[in-house]
Amino acid sequence: NYDVIVIEGAGSPAEINLKQDDIVNMGMAKRAKAPVLLCGDIDPGGVFAALYGTVKLLDSDEQERIKGLIINKFRGDITILEPGLKQLEELTGKPVVGVVPYMDVDLDDEDSLSERFTRKKKAGLVDIAVIRLPHISNFTDFNPLQRMEAVSLHYVRKASELGRPDLIILPGTKNTIEDLKWLRESGLEALILRHASSGGAVVGICGGYQMLGKLISDPYGVEGGGDVRGLGLLEADTVFEQEKSRTRVSGRVLNAEGIFSGLAGAEFEGYEIHMGITKPIVKPFSMLSKDGAEGPDGLVSGNVWGSYVHGIFDKAGFTQRFVNCILKSKGLDEDSGALDWAQYKQAQYDILAEGVRNALDMSFIYRILEEGDSFAL
Incomplete structure (x- = not known):
């Protein structure tokens, strides 16, 4: 048994041409009766349009399942972003739970x-x-x-x-x-x-x-x-x-x-x-x-x-x-620079976890976890 299960989606939840066969995004959330946090990557640009468009392309019951928005990989002064965050909340009716900064962490890639x-x-x-x-x-x-x-x-x-x-x-x-x-x-x-x-x-x-x-x-x-x-x-x-x-x-x-x-x-x-x-x-x-x-x-x-x-x-x-x-086959001295990879990866994920925790409204997220599908904005 686990205290929390996190279900990660794959791609966009608003692929309307594939929606009828969706089993990994909103379709999965519906089946699991799971509240949803919608996360947008600001690094490639267009994050406000992506978050707004995603919410508005979903059915009304799917929109209700979204409890908050998160912006990821932000670089710079967050005060410059704040007017846009406020407008995004007004347009979508969803709170911005936090803005996660771009972090220099060494994580396994897709x-x-x-x-x-x-x-x-x-x-x-x-x-x-x-x-x-x-x-x-x-x-x-x-x-x-x-x-x-x-x-x-x-x-x-x-x-x-x-x-x-x-x-x-x-x-x-x-x-x-x-x-x-x-x-x-x-x-x-x-x-x-x-x-x-x-x-x-x-x-x-x-x-x-x-x-x-x-x-x-x-x-x-x-x-x-x-x-x-x-x-x-x-x-x-x-x-x-x-x-x-x-x-x-x-x-x-x-x-x-x-x-x-x-x-x-x-x-x-x-x-x-x-x-x-x-x-x-x-x-x-x-x-x-x-x-x-x-x-x-x-x-x-x-x-x-x-x-x-x-x-x-x-x-x-x-x-x-x-x-x-x-090294020995090349006639070179032995090296001693190998890392314990499990410890190294754990340290990198600890850095990531601390950064995410500091960037998000964790009290709001804990409320979602406690109330689950019944959580209402």
């Missing part, structure tokens, strides 16, 4: 909206290229690496952007087969294979791990059906099943080879969320504990390894050893 994809490449002793697949998912797996001073991590969409990295990572994807075809057509597959054949390190996570094998089969049409040849860097095949695996895991590196030999015995935590089963697991990368049982995960072959575990770089000890393996 997959398709991240600025990390286009961020300028920084100088670092270890050069890591993450392939920016068209359907990339869970790319926040690599945020702990990106925060390390010794690491230069960048996302690659074109063959011309790859350069000569120390490590290539194939990330998770929402559509492994389509992204594997794209990888082939873009010319990046040939460069990855050339990199691996010359002793370069390659790591695959989840869908990226599946791509590293010899064959991907989709007998149930999960991703359209058929068979697709993999990169062939790992001796295994993947078959998509109808049931998705979702579970928290902890693990320990079982087999580590090549430049990653220093990872042997390293412990990590994370989660699995995937459709496929990959086998045979002749030389597993790790041994996992999940759902009260132990089992092998991933495969390793020289400087290439793959795993189904998302969040594998969240523990500082594992990530530090991982980066130090690459």
